[in-house]
Amino acid sequence: xxGNGESEIDAVAPLDQAGPRHVAYCASPRYRSLIPESAAGxxxxxxxxxxxxxxxxxxxxDPRVAFARIANLLHPPERAVPGCHQSAAIDxxxxxxxxxxxxxxxxxxxxxVIETGVVxxxxxxxxxxxxxxxxxxxxxxxxxxxxxxxGKRCVIxxxxxxxxxxxxxxxxxxxxxxxxxxxGRVVIGDDVDVGANTTIDRGALGDTVVGNGVKLDNLIQIxxxxxxxxxxxxxxxxxxxxxxxxxxxxxxxxxxxxxGHITVGDDVEVTAxxxxxxxVEGPGRFSSSLPATAADVWARNVGRLRHFDELARRLRxxxxxxxQILSGGKH
Amino acid sequence: xxGNGESEIDAVAPLDQAGPRHVAYCASPRYRSLIPESAAGxxxxxxxxxxxxxxxxxxxxDPRVAFARIANLLHPPERAVPGCHQSAAIDxxxxxxxxxxxxxxxxxxxxxVIETGVVxxxxxxxxxxxxxxxxxxxxxxxxxxxxxxxGKRCVIxxxxxxxxxxxxxxxxxxxxxxxxxxxGRVVIGDDVDVGANTTIDRGALGDTVVGNGVKLDNLIQIxxxxxxxxxxxxxxxxxxxxxxxxxxxxxxxxxxxxxGHITVGDDVEVTAxxxxxxxVEGPGRFSSSLPATAADVWARNVGRLRHFDELARRLRxxxxxxxQILSGGKH
Amino acid sequence: xxGNGESEIDAVAPLDQAGPRHVAYCASPRYRSLIPESAAGxxxxxxxxxxxxxxxxxxxxDPRVAFARIANLLHPPERAVPGCHQSAAIDxxxxxxxxxxxxxxxxxxxxxVIETGVVxxxxxxxxxxxxxxxxxxxxxxxxxxxxxxxGKRCVIxxxxxxxxxxxxxxxxxxxxxxxxxxxGRVVIGDDVDVGANTTIDRGALGDTVVGNGVKLDNLIQIxxxxxxxxxxxxxxxxxxxxxxxxxxxxxxxxxxxxxGHITVGDDVEVTAxxxxxxxVEGPGRFSSSLPATAADVWARNVGRLRHFDELARRLRxxxxxxxQILSGGKH
Numbered sequence: 006x007x008g009n010g011e012s013e014i015d016a017v018a019p020l021d022q023a024g025p026r027h028v029a030y031c032a033s034p035r036y037r038s039l040i041p042e043s044a045a046g047x048x049x050x051x052x053x054x055x056x057x058x059x060x061x062x063x064x065x066x067d068p069r070v071a072f073a074r075i076a077n078l079l080h081p082p083e084r085a086v087p088g089c090h091q092s093a094a095i096d097x098x099x100x101x102x103x104x105x106x107x108x109x110x111x112x113x114x115x116x117x118v119i120e121t122g123v124v125x126x127x128x129x130x131x132x133x134x135x136x137x138x139x140x141x142x143x144x145x146x147x148x149x150x151x152x153x154x155x156g157k158r159c160v161i162x163x164x165x166x167x168x169x170x171x172x173x174x175x176x177x178x179x180x181x182x183x184x185x186x187x188x189g190r191v192v193i194g195d196d197v198d199v200g201a202n203t204t205i206d207r208g209a210l211g212d213t214v215v216g217n218g219v220k221l222d223n224l225i226q227i228x229x230x231x232x233x234x235x236x237x238x239x240x241x242x243x244x245x246x247x248x249x250x251x252x253x254x255x256x257x258x259x260x261x262x263x264x265g266h267i268t269v270g271d272d273v274e275v276t277a278x279x280x281x282x283x284x285v286e287g288p289g290r291f292s293s294s295l296p297a298t299a300a301d302v303w304a305r306n307v308g309r310l311r312h313f314d315e316l317a318r319r320l321r322x323x324x325x326x327x328x329q330i331l332s333g334g335k336h
Numbered sequence: 337x338x339g340n341g342e343s344e345i346d347a348v349a350p351l352d353q354a355g356p357r358h359v360a361y362c363a364s365p366r367y368r369s370l371i372p373e374s375a376a377g378x379x380x381x382x383x384x385x386x387x388x389x390x391x392x393x394x395x396x397x398d399p400r401v402a403f404a405r406i407a408n409l410l411h412p413p414e415r416a417v418p419g420c421h422q423s424a425a426i427d428x429x430x431x432x433x434x435x436x437x438x439x440x441x442x443x444x445x446x447x448x449v450i451e452t453g454v455v456x457x458x459x460x461x462x463x464x465x466x467x468x469x470x471x472x473x474x475x476x477x478x479x480x481x482x483x484x485x486x487g488k489r490c491v492i493x494x495x496x497x498x499x500x501x502x503x504x505x506x507x508x509x510x511x512x513x514x515x516x517x518x519x520g521r522v523v524i525g526d527d528v529d530v531g532a533n534t535t536i537d538r539g540a541l542g543d544t545v546v547g548n549g550v551k552l553d554n555l556i557q558i559x560x561x562x563x564x565x566x567x568x569x570x571x572x573x574x575x576x577x578x579x580x581x582x583x584x585x586x587x588x589x590x591x592x593x594x595x596g597h598i599t600v601g602d603d604v605e606v607t608a609x610x611x612x613x614x615x616v617e618g619p620g621r622f623s624s625s626l627p628a629t630a631a632d633v634w635a636r637n638v639g640r641l642r643h644f645d646e647l648a649r650r651l652r653x654x655x656x657x658x659x660q661i662l663s664g665g666k667h
Numbered sequence: 668x669x670g671n672g673e674s675e676i677d678a679v680a681p682l683d684q685a686g687p688r689h690v691a692y693c694a695s696p697r698y699r700s701l702i703p704e705s706a707a708g709x710x711x712x713x714x715x716x717x718x719x720x721x722x723x724x725x726x727x728x729d730p731r732v733a734f735a736r737i738a739n740l741l742h743p744p745e746r747a748v749p750g751c752h753q754s755a756a757i758d759x760x761x762x763x764x765x766x767x768x769x770x771x772x773x774x775x776x777x778x779x780v781i782e783t784g785v786v787x788x789x790x791x792x793x794x795x796x797x798x799x800x801x802x803x804x805x806x807x808x809x810x811x812x813x814x815x816x817x818g819k820r821c822v823i824x825x826x827x828x829x830x831x832x833x834x835x836x837x838x839x840x841x842x843x844x845x846x847x848x849x850x851g852r853v854v855i856g857d858d859v860d861v862g863a864n865t866t867i868d869r870g871a872l873g874d875t876v877v878g879n880g881v882k883l884d885n886l887i888q889i890x891x892x893x894x895x896x897x898x899x900x901x902x903x904x905x906x907x908x909x910x911x912x913x914x915x916x917x918x919x920x921x922x923x924x925x926x927g928h929i930t931v932g933d934d935v936e937v938t939a940x941x942x943x944x945x946x947v948e949g950p951g952r953f954s955s956s957l958p959a960t961a962a963d964v965w966a967r968n969v970g971r972l973r974h975f976d977e978l979a980r981r982l983r984x985x986x987x988x989x990x991q992i993l994s995g996g997k998h
Contacts (some may be wrong), residue, residue: 170491201831262591297954309645557885
């Protein structure tokens, strides 16, 4: 740290908008040119950028981590006042800690346990026999269906549904679907974030399990009996089919589909909009996405794609003919 | 059935976790090795596996169907107590059967009809003039907008939205979008399941229609004026664009996109993450998905893909040259 | 306009179902054959179709726009009665216009501003310090989190979540994710429609911005700090990753993924199920979608695809050999 220790900093701001009471950061050569002009009260920089800024600065190898830590200190989440809003409907058998905050129109089912520091947002539904670990936040209109367990310090975003029934049917000979009762739970570890309108289905017989530190973005579908290892992160619109087992520290980019009943090793990355169809070992990076190009050019190439197999066979024939010509030439 | 008729069975369990009061099943050669070691009170097996298990057993060609039937008997859904929670807001003109159960914070609009045995979960919204058929369950926070019809024995999962406005606009010359009023309804048959946070839009002029026995998983989008035939099933994250007509007994796997205004025959299967762009007749199985491979290998192949058309033309030229060489050689 | 000015028309209807008090339209040669048989009280037609119908008719170049205008006149949205339902939980510091309508179980946070003509539907949550512009409609169970701004005449459909926390983390060396506080807002312009269960995350430092006249369909994910230009439309199931900047009047079809941190020019179209990975200038039409074909044929072609790079190199070698043969032949 270099500079004037008396400076007061209240808030974080982007590099190009920061004022004298703000701290900003630069971690990318892409924005380096903005450093000298920054009016920030302090900057977090990589050591090699130190000379570019005459003001207060914090030098570290990874400015983004330092920035995140400082931002968390300067901007803690709003503290909810403990207590229950009068419009909440709490079953008399539920055990709600006096240190929890239950918002308006929230609904807590029979024998549910709400630990201290939990914030149950407006319109949230917590089913019978759920346990919500301390300091977890259930945001507006999140739903946790009966018997599910959520760990400590989690954030369940607005509209997320934990513990809906898995999609389990068997087909009868006449084509009707017969429902298979979904008797498992969803068990979520500590420090897990679940995005807005994301859905995690309960297990069929065993449980659906989400490990500690997992981060799920918005509009993700996690089917019944999926297991997700610790600290794995998934971006928006991912779909994971039933009974897939996903390792630790994986990074699944947006729009990815993961097949059911496969095993994904630790430290696997899947690029955006890809389809992971078979089991893979980690570490490794996998892809099947196609980047868009001009639609007319694309249409021509796709038209050919249907004849790819034929094309490969024609090439094989051409190669053989060439070989014959060459060997014929030698005679 | 073979074994001791006095044995008592309370619950279903997975093959490898079942105890003496559990019934389990095995339908796949993959798990056959677990049969002899199972401690289950009874097993449901295919006849050819009968000898592997000395205990009580039920033999049948399709153990999964038998298991599902038994599981439904042993684990019926929790019966809701008929009556209306005091915090529910029910319009005085709504006709709610005394045999229906209306949960906390539920909202029932004007002239809605709620038949006997219906369970309206916590926070559910039922719009004006809707009809909810007997024994249907609307789970936590489901929304059914005005004038929609839902049949008997359906399950609408948490957060699902039935009857939102269709995405209908015409573009004016200056680029503004002019809304087209969405005047149709959603009409859902009997025995339909709709997954968590799935959305089914109301029709523009006519109705959006979901046939009997249709099963929709989570986070599916059904656009206005789509028709879905009886007993069709769709897995998570499917999107069906406007006015598509889908046949009976189709199986649409996860992440599939279905183009608008197309017709899909009966008994059509579409594999996961595919894009059904044109009409197809059934029965048939259709695909356009690409399985992920190592990202660096994939990148090389995709780079070539943009030149596929050029490659095909070069092959054609090479073939012609070879032909000329060969015919030249004959001279 | 031609015909009997005394005719009374009450409602719109499809061409083939319209009766004497209905107005219908035909804009496509595909349905032209239905015109002569139509029993509609009036038809909106292109001038070249005028002779096909003897009854009342309105002739114009774009019958769909005329039809939409007339449909909006004949079928205005139901007027909500101003006032607050007794079950709504409104913070005393919120400023709710007497011209607004607040539905049952709605929740309005501290210092929120609800302007005149606003309809807050049943179960809606409006967070602290939000501003909802006049004549905007928040439908059942929509959530607007704290500090977000929504313009005039917008429709936020059921279950949509505006202002959830962005998916912002930095990874610590041990693999844990450290949350980056999401301090920005969502700022939505006038005349914007947001579909059912669509999610728009708040910005990390700056804001997420949705321009005037933007139309978003259902189940769309808009990540933090995305900017969407005026009058852009996106169909269902689109995902836009963080900090993407999208131009005006773009048309993004269903199921498209848009990469983060890219720039998309004005008047860009992206076809359904494509992946826009890099920045593009407009106007232009882009695609990377693959239409489904018979699954067995597809499997053969896809199998080859993994060897595309190898195939291209083999072709190159064959071409070179042919060249050598030809030049050898000249010797």
